[in-house]
Amino acid sequence: MTDSNKPSATAIDGLQLPPLNDASAALINKTTQEFLVALTRKFRPPLHAVLGARAKRQQQIDDGKLPDFDPATKTIRDGDWRVAELPEDLTKRRLEITGPVDRKMVINALNANVDCYMADFEDSQSPTWEGLLQGQINLHDANRGQLDYTDPASGKYYQLNDNPALLIARVRGLHLPEKHVLVDNEVAPGGLVDFALYFCLNFQQRLKNNTGVYYYIPKLEHSDEAQWWADVFRFTEDYFKQPRGTIRATILIETLPAVFQMDEILHAMKDHIVALNCGRWDYIFSYIKTLKNHPDRVLPDRQVVTMDQSFLNAYSRLLVKTCHRRGALAMGGMAAFIPSKDPDENAKILAKVKADKELERTNGHDGTWIAHPGLAATVREVFVDGLSGNNQLHVLREHDQPVTAEHLLAPCSGPRTELGMRTNIRVALQYIAAWISGKGCVPIYGLMEDAATAEISRTSIWQWIKHKMTLDNGEVVTKQLFRDYLAEEAKVVRNEVGDQRWNQEHFEQATQLLEQITTADDLVEFLTLPGYALLD
Template identity: 45%
Template sequence: MTASTIELPEGLEITTALPEGAEKVLTPDALSLIVSLHRKFAATRKERLAARVDRQARLDAGEELDFLEETRAVREDDSWQVAAPAPGLEDRRVEVTGPTYKKMTINALNSGAKVWLADQEDANTPAWDSVIGGQLNLLDATRREVDFVSDQGKEYTLRPDEELPSIVVRPRGWHLEEKHMKIDGQIASGSLVDFALYFATAGREQLAKGRGPYFYIPKMESHLEARLWNDVFVHAQDELGVAQGTIRATCLIETYPAVFEMEEILYELRDHSAGLNAGRWDYIFSVIKTHRAKGEEWILPDRGLVTMTVPFMRAYTELLVRTCHKRGAHAIGGMSAFIPSKDEAANTKAFKQVENDKSREANDGFDGSWVAHPGMVEACRAEFNKVLGDLPNQISKKREDVAVTAADLLSVKDTPGDVTETGLRANIAVGIQYVQAWLSGNGAAAINGLMEDAATAEISRSQVWQWLHFGVKLADTGENVTKELVDRLIAEEVADLPGQESDWATSRDLFATMATQEDYADFLTIPAYELLG
């Protein structure tokens, strides 16, 4: 199927073949909305991305993050609240996250979770077939017409007559493009493409069902980026004749700059807000990225030691709950990456860790939380049931006992633990295996009992870069991290992977470049995207 088989608005070019069935989501309304959004907001998007670069340059030069003086009035004004919870989002005690591949779509909708985070971002590979295929699966899921048969002949269908989770779609972040679409000669924004395709097709059908369209918004770094999303929502609702305030968005607080602007982000989106989420894995990645030029006090220990109870992470989550509940918004906890195992001892350990994690969040005041596998839904639900009972949420728990300062949020130096060769090897092995999976079309990869996605791969390569850049001494071997050491460990870890060494060449080389080059690259997924069709 080619782009010539559908009618394109003037100025829009699709530069590759279309997957089967693409015309169902590349509708006239959807394509016109993409063009309209691009023409109205592309320049502002570029300004917001340029502002990230400017802020990073100031941070590299010695400036530090802090709450904004220019928005103090917003934070100190106790009169404003976000919109009341939308239908289907009142009770969010357990949310399952995963990509929009057909099998995972069915499993997520059958999981018993309250919400399915349909991920077009970190758990998805943005190959063209996945971008369009995911939208088709969302449309079919909305119509309860999605099914799948595996290569082994196993059939997957939606359970009849059961209430499905509310669908909340996560589009790509502002930094990502959709290279297969050009508008007036410019490459389209991946964010706007994902948003418009869903809103104009499955989202409208969700609206008719009284539940949606709802979105999770990733990787924002400022309230001005939230303002841009709000403007997009207002424009899109007007364009398609939908009442203002119908769209609802939960914002992931997963960048270091954004944690200092949480109230402002809620304020900018207040008529469309569905709360905030503690995007823990990207947050750790962002801590390293934001302070790439700074020294020893910003070195994080082995990834497994950066838990949610270390001081700077604790401050982040405590402030998020207080901020949300002060403004009448849901506070949603972070993703537990543990997945069920066939090994009984490993399985027992994984479930215990999930239970402890979700118990802590529920008792801290979160209204719900994420799991990365349907098999962990019940464990999460059980812990929130203990605290919520029959209540849909605990927004009334204001957490006025919490008083978090900028210094608390910046207390990375107080994180206990060492950097070890074991941790270095783990980052290398996981990073290369994830890149391999991503380039093969799988954005959510089960590795060593964890569901890894782009965020955890970003932590892996960023830690290697940080430890190498500052020549950290390994606690278990006494060696300093050098390029020669990293190169040797990469070779050893690849040699232990299944198949031929040549099978891993592309993912190995990409990971090695991103982890050892002199200048830190903001995102692993940008050069990786260039390797996708």
């Protein structure tokens, strides 16, 4: 056992933790540890069951069945019911910024000209133990209004402004473990660890601040997974003797199976849910992953798979209609662009962002996401100045034609190009290198890339290999063609980043991992699972 995996001397019976520094030990006290153990013991076994059910559903799709609405839950879809009334401070979410939980990022995000900040322990956070613990400390300080930071390189001082954005924490997906936390000698689920620590450390302060404990929940595929989270929420509220609805959640509809379960997810969580969100990048990744064995559903270049594609626009419209019928908000997706210092290029970027957000507003979304504060002013023109109130719950889309499974599964037209494949390789390689070096959110070629966009990049190539797709240059995509392109593009990336960064950020390991997961006979479900083995 390495030093980082030695049990902490302060851990209670049944719990093993790495040694904690003074700041972490003060927060992860006996009360927090006891709750974490109780939560894990109760909910780890049923989590294994719902993940097993997920795998069985995927096997049916792999064998030829296409996703569809479940006839067994038609009464829920047809029923006249609504979710619990929304808390007042969650009715105005016109513009949200997202990002990892490092200290300076948290301050800048909370100070941005936005309504909400989603503090992300998931796709934009590399789950190093040190990074996760520091993230919990940062959010604890933020909730107390005692967050500041001095940049050691520049000496610049950062502190929270008055009236910061509303803080919402995103926990890890159900599939991710937390290898540093063992309960009864078995790893704890990463999402439960994130959830438990954030709740314990902050619920009392947030109640003093006249608000609740708010979460984003990612990567659900089915209402039985939503029911699992609803049971976690109820158990937690009862454990700490808090009223029902103290915990409120926004669920990301970012998997293809989940789009057929939106009514059922809302119903399962109706005491706690406030919104669904169009997690578009993970949704595209899930479209590839879910339909990986279907040769008629192979996507083109990532750059042309935009929200005006029919299958994505249908997903957006159905989410709005479903949410508003049930009294829940319908959040839009991410603008991943980064402002450019070149005025002409920046004007083009802002025009693309504005057009994208106008489409979401027209569809009826109540708010949207950005990844960079420099986009806030442009998006506010659309989702703040462009709305007559705090949201668009009045947009019911009741005269729409029904959105069918055929609409949601429609093949996507567009080219498959050598340039697109080479770009995917460079993006995936740079992101994986950053991730295994402890950075989960990285600017690459003018976009803020996170795990979801890297997943699209590498699974597209895997699917092109599997189905022997032909590029615009006449080449058939094979494992060997990918290896050839990877060797060439690795040299390009090394030249771009320089030898020092190439060696410091483990690019050789990243190249090996990208080669392994892209040429595997069976699709590796998440790159973060083999990548996690490379993290401390």
